[in-house]
Amino acid sequence: MVGVALxxxxxxxxxxxxxxxxxxxKVASTISRxxxxxxxxxxxxxGLVEAADRFDPRYGADFKTFAYYRIRGAIYxxxxxxxxxxxxxxxxxxxxxxxxxxxxxLADRGISSERGSLGEEVQAISDVVRSLASIFxxxxxxxGCYDAPDVPxxxxxxxxxxTELVGLVRKAIEELxxxxxxxxxxxxxxxxxxxxxxxELGLSKSWVSRLHSRAVERLTAVLSQAGVYDAE
Numbered sequence: 171m172v173g174v175a176l177x178x179x180x181x182x183x184x185x186x187x188x189x190x191x192x193x194x195x196k197v198a199s200t201i202s203r204x205x206x207x208x209x210x211x212x213x214x215x216x217g218l219v220e221a222a223d224r225f226d227p228r229y230g231a232d233f234k235t236f237a238y239y240r241i242r243g244a245i246y247x248x249x250x251x252x253x254x255x256x257x258x259x260x261x262x263x264x265x266x267x268x269x270x271x272x273x274x275x276l277a278d279r280g281i282s283s284e285r286g287s288l289g290e291e292v293q294a295i296s297d298v299v300r301s302l303a304s305i306f307x308x309x310x311x312x313x314g315c316y317d318a319p320d321v322p323x324x325x326x327x328x329x330x331x332x333t334e335l336v337g338l339v340r341k342a343i344e345e346l347x348x349x350x351x352x353x354x355x356x357x358x359x360x361x362x363x364x365x366x367x368x369x370e371l372g373l374s375k376s377w378v379s380r381l382h383s384r385a386v387e388r389l390t391a392v393l394s395q396a397g398v399y400d401a402e
């Protein structure tokens with residue numbers, strides 16, 4: 171049964187309120203305007219309750235880790251819903267989440283230790299940088315940051331490049347295999363957690379994490395071929 175027993179759930183929520191306050195404090199330090207701290211905590215508590223309702227200890231996950239992005243995401247959702255958050259700030263949150271998953275999966279796979287020569291190590295770093303760039307552009311596009319760019323007057327070339335980038339990103343996503351395309355949609359556009367994505371795709375969280383890395387690698391390859399990244 172998903173979730174925890176009612177008594178344990180209520181105790182867990184009470185126990186993790188300080189954790190919500192800590193996350194709210196970190197979010198407050200990154201946003202561009204002054205927001206009532208109690209509002210941030212209130213938004214975060216919504217995410218905490220949702221995390222407690224959905225947490226299933228049978229999977230062996232740590233609740234603190236499970237709840238982190240739920241809490242942080244609820245704060246960002248609340249801010250965005252109230253019109254207090256710029257799209258770029260929301261996109262940054264999505265980028266941090268995707269980048270964190272990618273780097274964690276690469277570390278688990280021991281990518282750097284498999285590289286021998288200095289040239290191979292430099293190439294590995296270049297590959298990671300390009301993958302992070304792909305996560306960035308997908309995160310920006312998923313919240314509409316490129317639909318109405320804030321560009322200085324007299325710079326149609328910049329508007330054109332951003333418009334083209336939107337098309338390239340969407341085309342690259344469409345070219346992904348079915349499961350990878352669905353993962354990108356659920357994770358970046360529907361804002362599901364990896365565990366929720368796994369439930370919908372019938373995969374374990376570890377497999378979803380690897381699938382995410384593979385999808386990002388494919389996206390990076392397509393965007394590279396389209397000329398988004400400078401040639402070597």
